[in-house]
Amino acid sequence: xxxxxxxxxxxxxxxxxxxxxxxxxxxxxxxxxxxxxxxxxxxxxxxxxxxxxxxxxxxxxxxxxxxxxxxxxxxxxxxxxxxxxxxxxxxxxxxxxxxxxxxxxxxxxxxxxxxxxxxxxxxxxxxxxxxxxxxxxxxxxxxxxxxxxxxxxxxxxxxxxxxxxx
Numbered sequence: 001x002x003x004x005x006x007x008x009x010x011x012x013x014x015x016x017x018x019x020x021x022x023x024x025x026x027x028x029x030x031x032x033x034x035x036x037x038x039x040x041x042x043x044x045x046x047x048x049x050x051x052x053x054x055x056x057x058x059x060x061x062x063x064x065x066x067x068x069x070x071x072x073x074x075x076x077x078x079x080x081x082x083x084x085x086x087x088x089x090x091x092x093x094x095x096x097x098x099x100x101x102x103x104x105x106x107x108x109x110x111x112x113x114x115x116x117x118x119x120x121x122x123x124x125x126x127x128x129x130x131x132x133x134x135x136x137x138x139x140x141x142x143x144x145x146x147x148x149x150x151x152x153x154x155x156x157x158x159x160x161x162x163x164x165x166x
């Protein structure tokens with residue numbers, strides 16, 4: 001409280017303890033990230049499974065969303081750090097997977113028909129974990145690459161990603 005120049009009673013008026021503050025910071029950042037991306041969803045009529053890219057979010061919007069994460073770098077690094085929330089990385093990855101699932105929900109029958117022998121839980125890993133891991137790894141590394149570079153990497157992973165390898 002001393003470092004933040006606020007009275008202890010003011011702090012405890014808003015939070016039960018430091019863990020409550022950390023939890024709210026993590027949930028707030030994850031919620032903002034997910035909702036800002038959901039609002040920018042494009043709705044292509046079908047997914048091109050022949051190797052061409054199907055666009056679900058405009059590249060410029062993806063960059064802007066990643067820039068927001070970069071602007072919150074101190075908070076994210078604190079949450080991922082030694083004294084942060086040990087569950088933040090898992091919650092962030094799950095939120096990204098849920099977000100990607102949201103983008104693909106209308107196309108799931110088409111995807112499933114392409115891979116009929118792959119159980120749903122494994123198909124979810126194939127479809128969603130690459131992008132989630134890229135974002136999480138970037139954050140864990142301290143967000144050294146620019147948002148534009150991370151957007152390029154995510155876009156490249158979608159083009160040469162798991163679907164084209166199967």
